[in-house]
Each structure stands twice: as structure tokens, then as C-alpha cells.
Amino acid sequence: MKTAYLLAAFAPLVGAIIAGLWGRRIGRGAAHWVTIIGVAVSFFASVWTLSDVLAGHTFNGTLYSWATIGALNLEVGFQIDTLTATMMSVVTFVSLMVHIYTIGYMADDDGYQRFFSYISLFTFSMMMLVMANNFLQLFFGWEAVGLMSYLLIGFWYTRPTAIHANLKAFLVNRVGDFGFLLGIGLVLAHFGSLDYATVFKAAPDLAGKTIELLPGTAWSLLTVACICLFIGAMGKSAQVPLHVWLPDSMEGPTPISALIHAATMVTAGIFMVARMSPLFELTDTALGFVMVIGAITALFMGFLGIVQNDIKRVVAYSTLSQLGYMTVALGASAYGVAIFHLMTHAFFKALLFLGAGSVIIGMHHEQDMRKMGGLRKYMPITWITSLIGSLALIGTPFFSGFYSKDLIIEAAKYAQVPGAGFAYFAVMSGVFVTAFYSFRMYFLVFHGKERFGHDDAHGHGAAAHGHDDHGHGGKPHESPAVVTVPLILLAIPSMLIGLYTVGPMLFGDYFKDVLMVGANHPAMAEIAQEFHGWAALGVHAFQTLPFWLAFAGVASAYYCYMVNPKVPEAFARTFSFAYKVLMNKYYFDRFNEVVFAGGARLIGQGLWKGGDQGLIDGIAINGSARLVGWFSGVLRLVQNGRINSYAISMILGVGLLLLFVLIPLIQR
Numbered sequence: 001m002k003t004a005y006l007l008a009a010f011a012p013l014v015g016a017i018i019a020g021l022w023g024r025r026i027g028r029g030a031a032h033w034v035t036i037i038g039v040a041v042s043f044f045a046s047v048w049t050l051s052d053v054l055a056g057h058t059f060n061g062t063l064y065s066w067a068t069i070g071a072l073n074l075e076v077g078f079q080i081d082t083l084t085a086t087m088m089s090v091v092t093f094v095s096l097m098v099h100i101y102t103i104g105y106m107a108d109d110d111g112y113q114r115f116f117s118y119i120s121l122f123t124f125s126m127m128m129l130v131m132a133n134n135f136l137q138l139f140f141g142w143e144a145v146g147l148m149s150y151l152l153i154g155f156w157y158t159r160p161t162a163i164h165a166n167l168k169a170f171l172v173n174r175v176g177d178f179g180f181l182l183g184i185g186l187v188l189a190h191f192g193s194l195d196y197a198t199v200f201k202a203a204p205d206l207a208g209k210t211i212e213l214l215p216g217t218a219w220s221l222l223t224v225a226c227i228c229l230f231i232g233a234m235g236k237s238a239q240v241p242l243h244v245w246l247p248d249s250m251e252g253p254t255p256i257s258a259l260i261h262a263a264t265m266v267t268a269g270i271f272m273v274a275r276m277s278p279l280f281e282l283t284d285t286a287l288g289f290v291m292v293i294g295a296i297t298a299l300f301m302g303f304l305g306i307v308q309n310d311i312k313r314v315v316a317y318s319t320l321s322q323l324g325y326m327t328v329a330l331g332a333s334a335y336g337v338a339i340f341h342l343m344t345h346a347f348f349k350a351l352l353f354l355g356a357g358s359v360i361i362g363m364h365h366e367q368d369m370r371k372m373g374g375l376r377k378y379m380p381i382t383w384i385t386s387l388i389g390s391l392a393l394i395g396t397p398f399f400s401g402f403y404s405k406d407l408i409i410e411a412a413k414y415a416q417v418p419g420a421g422f423a424y425f426a427v428m429s430g431v432f433v434t435a436f437y438s439f440r441m442y443f444l445v446f447h448g449k450e451r452f453g454h455d456d457a458h459g460h461g462a463a464a465h466g467h468d469d470h471g472h473g474g475k476p477h478e479s480p481a482v483v484t485v486p487l488i489l490l491a492i493p494s495m496l497i498g499l500y501t502v503g504p505m506l507f508g509d510y511f512k513d514v515l516m517v518g519a520n521h522p523a524m525a526e527i528a529q530e531f532h533g534w535a536a537l538g539v540h541a542f543q544t545l546p547f548w549l550a551f552a553g554v555a556s557a558y559y560c561y562m563v564n565p566k567v568p569e570a571f572a573r574t575f576s577f578a579y580k581v582l583m584n585k586y587y588f589d590r591f592n593e594v595v596f597a598g599g600a601r602l603i604g605q606g607l608w609k610g611g612d613q614g615l616i617d618g619i620a621i622n623g624s625a626r627l628v629g630w631f632s633g634v635l636r637l638v639q640n641g642r643i644n645s646y647a648i649s650m651i652l653g654v655g656l657l658l659l660f661v662l663i664p665l666i667q668r
Contacts, residue, residue, distance in 0.1 A: 008045035016120035023113025031113035043092035050085040079133035087130040094263035097486040104482035122148040169245035176235015183228030200278040226286035233269025254357030262350035288418030291331025295426035298324025305437035333521035334411035341404035348392035351490040355386035374450040397541040400498030414526040435553025
């Protein structure tokens with residue numbers, strides 16, 4: 001099976017190298033085919049691996065020894081189990097759909113070959129991350145996906161907004177990665193190894209160990225290490241307050257928005273915490289921290305989706321909120337539920353993003369939902385697949401998102417870690433919010449009166465995208481098959497994968513000996529007692545509060561945007577302060593600009609004025625020059641070139657010397 005592992009990991013890399021280095025020579029068609037074939041090979045190898053793992057064959061071994069430093073071995077290795085194989089299959093399937101979709105979406109772009117090389121390299125980076133069996137390789141994949149996101153968000157590098165967005169993503173992730181690196185450093189310092197198996201085996205013995213971050217103050221080693229590791233996840237998986245880069249990542253092309261938000265990068269943090277479950281299970285403090293951060297993200301980022309008018313940004317804030325749900329599940333020790341929601345979310349969120357991209361294509365690159373409406377009759381495939389994605393997102397019974405989202409709410413209900421009560425309130429309230437903003441987008445785009453025309457279908461959208469429509473505005477149109485086929489293929493698992501997998505994945509032995517849950521964390525055990533199959537769970541949902549909250553959210557969106565469109569305007573006027581706060585995204589960006597960016601500029605200006613100009617130029621350089629000049633001026637008074645002055649100086653010198661010699665003799 002090592003052949004399958006190597007194919008799964010490195011086939012996308014081969015495609016990326018060929019398209020990146022020789023893309024201009026082989027042409028556009030060959031560039032997209034070589035990368036698509038590479039990712040397809042990776043997908044089929046991943047499915048092969050998953051079937052082999054389900055047959056009971058796992059693997060944990062070294063492929064290559066990079067360096068040996070004393071007793072420390074730095075290696076490249078794979079850990080193949082159900083968690084890894086699931087992630088491999090999800091990542092490669094979504095990536096394959098994105099690759100195919102890109103043929104249609106980027107057809108007119110000058111950087112066609114470069115884009116395919118980047119997204120294939122992105123897939124390789126994510127595969128190395130999820131297949132790693134040690135912290136070193138994990139960190140390599142972690143940083144590689146960060147680098148690729150930087151390149152892809154700023155793909156249209158002639159646009160200042162894209163450059164600003166990719167720098168923002170890069171810098172915010174460096175903050176999280178600093179914490180992540182500190183966590184890995186603590187693991188290495190106290191466990192003496194970077195190998196997962198070695199660290200996890202030794203963890204219970206170090207559960208009571210403390211360290212002093214400040215003299216006289218003892219902190220639990222595992223608590224500090226786990227929180228540091230989670231800070232890395234906060235950056236990658238966009239948790240408050242390190243979430244600010246994700247909405248701006250919409251400046252990149254839609255295919256990469258789907259890839260980042262659905263299967264790669266943002267899921268890396270969720271996967272990492274689940275993989276580290278043997279460590280997190282030993283510290284309730286870290287789990288409580290994880291749960292509270294996730295709850296804040298789930299609820300408050302959902303509110304921001306309500307006021308967005310850009311179709312891609314609505315889906316982006318939806319991603320933030322759903323990542324918060326996954327994080328709450330992690331904090332509740334329901335790691336399997338978090339991974340389950342990661343899987344279902346990958347399908348329906350990729351579907352929603354690619355559906356949004358299809359709308360943008362059909363609307364001649366218009367992204368403002370206020371200039372859409374009535375697209376159902378023009379774009380039937382996009383309409384029905386987007387409806388399926390929206391129903392899955394809001395947790396409609398029997399759709400994939402229902403099973404994962406409902407169980408996250410139950411996990412928060414039964415959790416016994418600090419912050420569980422607030423988390424339960426947040427995820428329950430988030431059900432209404434999610435349904436409202438999701439169907440606000442759906443109704444504004446596909447129903448109601450048509451708000452587009454010759455003059456409206458262009459504007460900033462076409463210019464921002466970098467395309468020139470040459471006047472082909474007019475009526476919207478359905479996207480080509482290369483765009484709609486991936487939508488259909490993603491719609492199928494968005495409907496069905498939850499009901500087929502919820503039982504085996506969460507209440508069987510699927511994650512046995514992979515995800516560790518302590519006896520003091522009863523959430524999964526409580527949920528298991530109430531689970532009687534996917535059908536019973538779906539039928540029972542109609543009697544539960546989450547269903548009626550979701551129904552109320554859809555009904556409210558219908559009333560506000562189909563029946564009485566003046567209601568949202570009245571709310572905005574009545575609650576103008578709250579509306580202003582939401583439009584300014586809770587002022588996180590402003591805070592960062594004033595405090596961090598402004599503070600950095602002030603420090604830099606102080607170092608420039610005081611350090612560079614004052615100390616270095618003023619004292620060290622110019623000061624020493626002035627001192628030499630003054631001393632030279634004094635010497636110039638003596639060294640005047642006159643012989644009589646020199647003779648007098650010599651006589652005075654001899655006199656002083658004699659005086660210096662004679663005074664001691666006289667005193668005797």
C-alpha cells in the first residue's frame with residue numbers, strides 16, 4: 001500500500017511542477033489536464049487507501065530520515081488511519097471538482113497555467129499535512145498551505161485589494177503560527193520527540209507536570225502546550241480574533257475561495273486539534289478555551305453574514321460560523337463529530353462557493369446580490385444545486401449538514417468543561433442566524449424581481465475580476481457543463497453522505513484508537529444512548545428546537561426579502577448602532593489598524609527618530625565626527641607651523657619635566 005500512499009501525496013506535486021515550470025511550452029489545455037490527472041490519481045489512491053484502512057490495515061512509519069541530532073530524528077513519515085484516510089478522500093475529491101470547475105471559470109485569464117500549478121501544489125501541501133506522523137512534517141504542511149494561500153489570494157496581483165488581502169492573510173497567520181511553533185517547541189523540550197506516537201504515549205505521565213512562565217507561577221505543561229497549538233489553529237481555521245483574513249480572501253478567484261474554505265487550510269486547524277486529542281483530553285482548561293473561542297466565532301461571525309451584499313462574502317462568513325461549530329465540538333471532546341461536520345461541510349460549502357461562482361459567471365462577473373434576482377429561470381442547474389447546498393447548510397433533516405450540525409448542538413449540551421453553557425446557547429442561536437442569512441442570499445439571487453440590466457450587469461464586478469466582457473451583458477445565462485457538472489457531483493454527497501455515514505463514523509468503531517475521549521468527558525456517550533439510526537434521528541428532528549429555529553430563520557428571510565422588503569431597511573434605521581457595528585465587522589480591522597499596525601508604525605518611527613537618527617546618526621556617527629573635529633581644532637592651535645612657537649613649547653615642556661622630577665627630591 002505504500003505505492004498508494006506515495007501516489008496520493010505526490011501525484012498533485014508532479015502535476016504542479018509540470019504546469020508551473022513548463023506551462024507555457026505545453027499550453028493551456030495540457031496544463032489543466034496534467035494537474036487534473038495528478039489530482040484524480042491522488043483521489044483514487046486516497047479512496048483505495050480508505051478501503052484498505054476500513055479492512056483493518058493501518059500504517060505508521062518513516063519514509064525518509066532527513067537528519068539526526070543526538071537522540072532526535074527528523075523524519076518524513078506517514079500515519080494512515082481512518083482519520084487520515086477520511087481527510088485524504090475529502091481533500092482530493094473537493095480539489096478534483098475545483099480543478100475541473102476552474103477550466104470554465106478561469107478560461108479567459110492570462111495566468112491560467114500558473115493558477116492550475118498553484119491549486120495542485122495547494123492540494124499536495126494539504127496532503128502532506130494530514131498524512132504526517134510527526135510534528136515536523138505537520139509544520140511543513142502547515143506552512144506550505146499558508147504560503148499557497150498567500151499566492152492564490154493575491155493571484156490577480158495587479159489589483160491593490162488582492163495584494164492587501166494576501167498580505168493580511170500572511171501576517172495574521174504568522175501570529176497564529178508563532179503560537180503553534182511555541183507549542184511544538186514545548187512538546188519537543190519536555191517529551192524529547194516529535195513523533196506523534198511517542199508523544200501521545202508519554203502524555204499521561206506528564207499530565208501533572210508544571211512549568212513557570214513567570215517566576216513563582218506554576219502552569220500545567222499540557223495546558224500551555226495545547227493552548228499554544230490551538231492558537232495556531234485559530235489562525236489557520238480563522239477563529240476570533242484571528243479570523244480577519246478569511247473574508248478578505250474573497251479577493252482571490254472563486255475556485256480558490258472554494259478550495260480554501262471547504263477542504264484545505266481552514267480545516268487544517270480542526271484536523272490538527274482532533275489529531276492531538278490524546279493531549280487535549282488531559283486538560284479541561286484548554287478544552288474550555290477551545291469551546292469558548294468556537295462559540296464566539298459560531299454566533300458572532302454568523303451575524304456578519306446578515307449584512308453582506310457580496311455573494312461570496314456571505315458564504316465566507318458562513319464558513320467562519322461553521323468553523324466555530326466544529327471548534328465547539330472539539331471543545332466538547334466530540335472530536336468525531338467535528339471531523340464529521342468537517343466532511344459534510346466540505347461538500348456543501350464547496351457547492352455553495354462554486355454555485356456563487358456560477359452565478360458570477362452567469363451575471364457577467366457581477367457579485368452584488370442587490371443587482372441580481374429572478375435567476376432561477378435563467379440558471380436552473382445552479383439554482384437547484386445552490387438550494388441543496390443551502391438546505392444542507394441550515395441543517396434540514398436528512399440532508400448531510402443536519403446530522404453533523406445537530407450532533408454538535410447535542411455535544412455542547414452534554415459537555416462538562418468551562419464555557420459549555422455559553423457554547424450551547426451560541427450554537428443554538430446560530431441555527432436561526434444561519435438559516436436567515438443563507439436564505440436571504442438564496443431569495444435575493446434566485447427569486448423576486450429581476451434587478452439586473454445592461455447597465456447593472458457590469459460595473460465593478462467585471463473590472464474587479466480582471467475580465468473584459470466586451471459588452472456581452474444582457475440576460476444572465478447558465479454556466480457551461482465544465483462548471484455545472486462539479487456542482488451536480490457535489491450536490492449528491494451534500495444530500496446523502498450524512499445519512500450513510502453518521503452511524504458508522506460516530507457510533508461504531510470507525511475512529512476507535514484514533515480519537516481519544518476520556519471518561520470524564522461524557523458528551524459522546526450521552527449522544528450514543530439517544531442515537532437509534534439515521535432515519536429515527538431525522539424524523540425526531542421535526543420535534544426539536546433547532547428545526548423550528550431554522551424554519552423561523554427561513555420564514556423570516558422570506559418575509560423580509562420577498563414579501564416586505566422595507567423591513568430590513570426599517571431594522572437598519574431602528575437599530576442603526578448595531579447595524580453600523582456589523583457593517584464595520586465589530587471594528588476588528590480598525591482595532592488592528594490602530595493598535596497593531598499603528599503601534600508598529602509608532603515603534604518604528606520611535607526607533608527611526610530616537611535610535612537611527614538620534615543614537616546612531618546623531619551620537620555614534622555624527623557625534624564621533626564632531627568629537628574628532630573639536631579635538632582637531634584644539635590640536636590646530638598647537639600645530640600652527642611656527643618654529644618659535646614650537647621652541648617655546650619645547651622649553652615649557654622641559655621645564656615641566658624638570659619640575660616633575662625635582663619636586664620629590666626637594667620634599668625629601
